[in-house]
Amino acid sequence: MNEVLYIGPPGSGKSTHVIRQVELAIQKYGPDKVMLCSLTKAAARELASRESSVNPDMIGTLHAHAFRGLGRPRLAETKEGIASWNDDHPALLISATAVSPDNDAAGEASVEGKGRGDEYLQKVNLLRARCVAPERWPTLAREFYQQWCDWKKAAERVDFADLIDEAMVRLFTAPGSPNVIFADEAQDLSKAEHKLLSKWATKADSFVVVGDPDQSLFHWRGADPDIMDINRVPKENVRILSQSYRVPKAVHSAAMGLIGSIKDRAVVEYKPTEVEGFVLKSAATYENFFPVKDIILEHLDSGKSLMFLTSCAYMLNPIIKWLKDEGVPFGNPYASRWNPLVSAGTTKAIQLYDYLEPSKDYNKSPKFWSPAQLKTALHKVKSTGVLKRGWKKQLDAVKDDISKEDFALVVRDIFEEEALPKFLSFDLDWYKSLFGKAMDYPVSIVKRRGRQALLKRPQVTVGTIHSVKGGESDIVFLFPDLSYQGFLQNGQQGFGGRDAIKRMFYVGMTRAREGLILCKPCGSRYVKLGEGVVHRPRIRAGKTDNEVAEA
Numbered sequence: 001m002n003e004v005l006y007i008g009p010p011g012s013g014k015s016t017h018v019i020r021q022v023e024l025a026i027q028k029y030g031p032d033k034v035m036l037c038s039l040t041k042a043a044a045r046e047l048a049s050r051e052s053s054v055n056p057d058m059i060g061t062l063h064a065h066a067f068r069g070l071g072r073p074r075l076a077e078t079k080e081g082i083a084s085w086n087d088d089h090p091a092l093l094i095s096a097t098a099v100s101p102d103n104d105a106a107g108e109a110s111v112e113g114k115g116r117g118d119e120y121l122q123k124v125n126l127l128r129a130r131c132v133a134p135e136r137w138p139t140l141a142r143e144f145y146q147q148w149c150d151w152k153k154a155a156e157r158v159d160f161a162d163l164i165d166e167a168m169v170r171l172f173t174a175p176g177s178p179n180v181i182f183a184d185e186a187q188d189l190s191k192a193e194h195k196l197l198s199k200w201a202t203k204a205d206s207f208v209v210v211g212d213p214d215q216s217l218f219h220w221r222g223a224d225p226d227i228m229d230i231n232r233v234p235k236e237n238v239r240i241l242s243q244s245y246r247v248p249k250a251v252h253s254a255a256m257g258l259i260g261s262i263k264d265r266a267v268v269e270y271k272p273t274e275v276e277g278f279v280l281k282s283a284a285t286y287e288n289f290f291p292v293k294d295i296i297l298e299h300l301d302s303g304k305s306l307m308f309l310t311s312c313a314y315m316l317n318p319i320i321k322w323l324k325d326e327g328v329p330f331g332n333p334y335a336s337r338w339n340p341l342v343s344a345g346t347t348k349a350i351q352l353y354d355y356l357e358p359s360k361d362y363n364k365s366p367k368f369w370s371p372a373q374l375k376t377a378l379h380k381v382k383s384t385g386v387l388k389r390g391w392k393k394q395l396d397a398v399k400d401d402i403s404k405e406d407f408a409l410v411v412r413d414i415f416e417e418e419a420l421p422k423f424l425s426f427d428l429d430w431y432k433s434l435f436g437k438a439m440d441y442p443v444s445i446v447k448r449r450g451r452q453a454l455l456k457r458p459q460v461t462v463g464t465i466h467s468v469k470g471g472e473s474d475i476v477f478l479f480p481d482l483s484y485q486g487f488l489q490n491g492q493q494g495f496g497g498r499d500a501i502k503r504m505f506y507v508g509m510t511r512a513r514e515g516l517i518l519c520k521p522c523g524s525r526y527v528k529l530g531e532g533v534v535h536r537p538r539i540r541a542g543k544t545d546n547e548v549a550e551a
Contacts, residue, residue, distance in 0.1 A: 006210040006239045009270040010510035011246025025180040035178035039185040066167035069175035076159040092117035120144035128161045129190035129222025174200035187211035190222035219496040242269040248277025255509040278515040286479045307461040307473035309508045312483045324441045327448035330460035335467040349454040352442045359426040362451040371398040386419040465508040476512040480526040487525040
């Protein structure tokens with residue numbers, strides 16, 4: 001087995017390089033003999049979208065590969081499984097959130113506000129991920145684990161950690177017996193996961209380990225820093241992707257100033273782009289956007305993409321409220337929880353878009369509704385006093401090839417007499433009153449940015465730093481605040497303490513393609529960012545961005 005270690009700092013084209021290597025492996029061994037393994041389901045999907053020639057069964061998270069190799073056993077961490085546990089153990093409740101073997105590293109580490117069982121289960125999973133012998137566990141963790149194991153046995157279920165442990169014992173080769181195994185985002189693999197991959201790799205010709213130790217974020221799930229140790233493999237088997245194609249000079253300087261303060265860090269060559277870029281300090285906080293409101297709107301009007309990043313999800317709430325009040329479309333292509341305009345089924349944005357189809361004010365080339373569009377526009381409308389009884393059946397009976405004139409008669413017939421002129425006048429305030437607050441945000445977008453903004457990919461991304469790893473934006477607004485747990489963590493030494501906080505904010509800083517705006521903290525729990533940074537402001541509208549941001 002030949003193990004090769006690739007280290008790809010932010011923006012170095014790591015995924016693109018991996019795909020090139022995958023293509024070469026496929027040419028040599030075939031699409032069924034190359035395995036792609038990534039940490040999260042989203043990352044695995046990204047690899048799958050770029051490399052369509054690999055057998056889909058050979059692409060996934062390590063848990064997913066083990067799950068399939070073990071014959072798809074019944075999982076403990078499902079809605080049904082957790083409900084059963086909670087019925088039997090009311091003093092050790094676990095959050096009844098549906099999970100899958102492909103999504104084992106999707107969230108942050110916090111267990112605040114959850115059941116006592118969550119805290120114990122997370123602690124036990126961490127100990128198992130680090131391969132700590134049970135006799136060395138804290139007494140309460142051992143007692144919880146015994147109850148957990150007894151319940152799993154009676155329920156005939158296995159948990160996520162069991163997938164790794166049982167695969168280590170029962171699966172001598174990786175599912176599909178691949179000749180080449182690629183492990184992407186390897187810096188966040190746990191010791192147990194690395195042991196399993198290394199075992200599988202002994203039966204393969206090549207084992208390609210890809211990652212960046214400076215971007216290790218999942219220490220709380222047992223990430224093992226030794227996996228990316230450049231001294232672990234022969235020097236000739238280490239590949240450094242040293243050139244960033246994203247991070248400009250000013251942002252690179254600020255980011256390296258932060259990550260470079262970690263003691264005993266392995267230093268690898270990492271070069272910025274030729275773009276000068278800028279790093280600014282702003283008086284704005286995540287609770288108060290007034291100091292940068294005009295800058296944000298100007299950047300949006302000029303077509304720039306923006307990213308608002310915090311360390312914890314609750315800090316995003318004031319940001320999201322401000323964006324909604326301003327009618328600014330936002331989302332997060334990496335995490336579904338922050339996509340109010342895109343979701344499964346009929347969204348209010350799609351409803352409003354279809355309702356405005358014939359409007360001259362909101363559509364440059366107005367047409368009359370199709371039957372399907374009118375059905376969408378009236379989906380879940382408060383029909384009392386608006387629509388006549390039986391309107392759904394009447395509308396369902398309309399054929400798609402109905403003439404515009406005949407369909408106009410149907411429209412007139414299904415509405416109450418007083419409601420019809422209001423509907424046809426495209427009064428947005430009246431229309432949103434038919435749905436309650438759910439329609440407020442889409443209407444605000446249309447009023448400020450037009451109908452087309454409802455379906456365009458948002459220029460603004462909001463999320464935690466964890467959620468956007470792998471993402472990028474023209475300009476990044478980074479908020480330095482920490483939760484109480486993060487504050488305690490920042491007071492601890494080592495890989496999982498203060499160093500983990502530094503790596504997290506380093507990842508946030510290096511999402512920027514052009515500029516980084518370092519905002520002020522709201523309170524006393526925060527990380528100092530940008531100390532000693534040489535700021536390179538751009539000249540705009542007679543002022544520098546520094547002057548505007550500090551105003």
